Amino acid sequence: MEVTPETNAALVDKAVRLHRLTENELVRLLADEALTEELAAAADQVRHEYVGDGVHLRGLIEFSNICRQNCMYCGLRRDNPHTERYRLTVDEIVALARKAVGYGYHTVVLQSGEDMYFTAERMAEIIRRIKGLDLAVTLSLGERPREDYAAWREAGADRYLLRIETTDRALYEKLDPGMSWANRDRCLRDLKELGYEVGTGTLVGLPGQTLAMLARDILYYQRMDADMLGIGPLIPNQETPLGEAKPGDFDLTRRMVSLLRLLLPEANIPATTAMETMVPHGREIILASGANVVMPNVTEGDYRHKYALYPGKICVADTPAQCRSCMGGRIQAMGRYVAEDKGFRHHYGAVK
Numbered sequence: 001m002e003v004t005p006e007t008n009a010a011l012v013d014k015a016v017r018l019h020r021l022t023e024n025e026l027v028r029l030l031a032d033e034a035l036t037e038e039l040a041a042a043a044d045q046v047r048h049e050y051v052g053d054g055v056h057l058r059g060l061i062e063f064s065n066i067c068r069q070n071c072m073y074c075g076l077r078r079d080n081p082h083t084e085r086y087r088l089t090v091d092e093i094v095a096l097a098r099k100a101v102g103y104g105y106h107t108v109v110l111q112s113g114e115d116m117y118f119t120a121e122r123m124a125e126i127i128r129r130i131k132g133l134d135l136a137v138t139l140s141l142g143e144r145p146r147e148d149y150a151a152w153r154e155a156g157a158d159r160y161l162l163r164i165e166t167t168d169r170a171l172y173e174k175l176d177p178g179m180s181w182a183n184r185d186r187c188l189r190d191l192k193e194l195g196y197e198v199g200t201g202t203l204v205g206l207p208g209q210t211l212a213m214l215a216r217d218i219l220y221y222q223r224m225d226a227d228m229l230g231i232g233p234l235i236p237n238q239e240t241p242l243g244e245a246k247p248g249d250f251d252l253t254r255r256m257v258s259l260l261r262l263l264l265p266e267a268n269i270p271a272t273t274a275m276e277t278m279v280p281h282g283r284e285i286i287l288a289s290g291a292n293v294v295m296p297n298v299t300e301g302d303y304r305h306k307y308a309l310y311p312g313k314i315c316v317a318d319t320p321a322q323c324r325s326c327m328g329g330r331i332q333a334m335g336r337y338v339a340e341d342k343g344f345r346h347h348y349g350a351v352k
Contacts, residue, residue, distance in 0.1 A: 008032050012042050015262040026215035029259060036251050043258035043290030050265040050348065051292045054339030055331045057324070058107040058138060058270075059100035059298040062307040063088040067113025069142065072175045072241040073165075073203065073234060075308040076113045082239045084306050087117060090126055097130045100298045103324040106342045107136040109161065109295055114142035123148075124155040131156035136342040138199070143183060146190040153194045158344070160191045161199035163230055166206055167220040168213045175206060175242075188224060197345055199228025199268075204256055205248020206234055214256060222263050227345045228293075229260050229267050232274035235310035250278050254289050261290030266345055268293050277314050283327075284334055293343070294331075296323040 006014065011025050012035065021029070029035060064087040067076045075083060088096075097108050108130060112118065118126075118141065130137055138159035139152060149160070162184070166172050169181040191198045202217045221229060233248025253275065261269060270293040276282035283294060297304060298320040305316050315323055328338050 008035055009038065012039055012262075015259070016042050016046060019263050019265055021259075021263065023212065023215045023219060026218055026259060027211045030211045030214055030252065030255055032255075033251060036255055039255055039258040039262075040289035043261035044288055046265050047261050047269075047290050047292055051268070051346070052339075053336045054292070054341075055287065055336050056107070056268065056293045056339045056341075056343035057105055057327060058109045058293060058295045058343070059097075059103065059105035059320075060109045060111060060295045061093060061096045061100070062111050062297065062299045062303065063093045063096075064112035064115040064118065065307050066115040066117070067142075068116060069114050069179060070177055071165075071179075072177070073206065073237070073245075075237045075239055075310060077240060080239050083308060086303055086306050087115060088303070090122065090129075093126055094129045096298055096300065097133055097135060099320065101133050101135065103298065103320060104338075105135070105298070105324075106340070107138060107159075108298070109138040109140060111140040111161075112142075120144075120148040120151045124151050127152055127155040127157050136344070138197075143179075143187050146194075149187075149190055149194055149196070153196060157196065158342075159197040159199060159228065161228060161230065162187055162191065163199075163201040163203070164188065164217075164220075165201075165203040166209060166213060167202075167217045168209070171206060171208050171213065174208070192224065197227035197268075198224070199230060200224075200226055201228075201230035201232070202256065203248070204231060204233050204253040205246065207242065207245050214252075218256070218259055218263060221260065226264060226267060229264065229269050230272055231257050231260065231269075232272040233278055235274055235277060235312065237308070237310045247278070250275065250282070254286060257286055258290045266348055268343060268345055270295055273297075273314060274310065277310070277312050284330060287331075287334060287336070294327055296320070296327050298323075 140161040271283040271286035271291040
């Protein structure tokens with residue numbers, strides 16, 4: 001007797017109940033444009049059940065735009081001669097973290113290109129000083145040896161964000177020349193073993209990317225039990241080799257976020273700045289589709305313009321105080337609230 005396949009709506013219900021789908025089932029839901037709102041509503045309900053209505057604000061400090069890598073989609077790539085490079089001092093970084101406390105943040109995200117001036121020892125000093133301010137510290141510094149990650153964990157770093165962008169080995173190595181997918185995977189495994197909360201994620205819309213690749217990304221994140229997941233659309237940068245590429249699709253990215261919430265219900269998922277760069281109020285839309293984190297920028301002055309991953313980045317003319325006030329008001333207007341804790345992941349097991 002032939003088995004009738006489940007409808008896509010039934011697959012959404014299955015994901016809500018079991019937090020499990022196959023690659024083919026994920027592809028079907030990623031492809032179903034008509035299901036975007038239903039998927040978002042299901043993800044929003046799972047988000048409410050597992051991580052609550054609090055939105056965690058993480059203060060983002062972009063402290064260097066110098067990078068040794070040459071990723072073909074990134075404005076900070078080594079061979080981009082148009083980027084005006086900068087590097088903050090240790091004292092400047094700590095001073096921004098101190099201001100973040102004043103704005104009411106409980107976590108800072110220290111992000112940079114792969115700037116090797118920041119040795120293991122120099123970063124460890126920064127981490128220790130910032131931990132003295134009673135802040136959780138997330139690092140986003142790219143690929144380093146395991147011993148560097150270990151030193152920073154010992155200094156007090158809590159989380160590490162290292163987006164893999166695609167788990168397809170051939171596509172990864174085509175778009176990240178000179179880099180190895182195996183090394184990226186090694187970094188993520190090292191970080192997990194060292195006790196970090198580990199964040200990773202996908203860039204949706206890369207040339208050559210398929211829905212099956214996106215489905216395999218989701219399953220990879222589920223297997224590794226990722227603690228944080230950052231998903232954003234490709235926004236082509238004219239100063240990169242992908243400057244003429246087609247932008248990533250907002251609604252497909254949104255369905256990806258919703259599916260990640262359904263399959264990793266405990267994870268912290270940010271509404272990324274790139275989403276709002278593409279669509280007005282994009283962060284609210286993504287917060288209502290399963291996300292529970294926003295990372296407002298606390299970097300000051302011209303440095304906000306110079307950290308140009310992609311063109312048109314929102315809020316670069318705002319002050320950090322304006323960003324904090326704006327996001328707080330927008331979150332309250334949604335009927336949510338700004339969480340007052342450091343936002344560590346709660347572990348319920350596979351099913352709550």
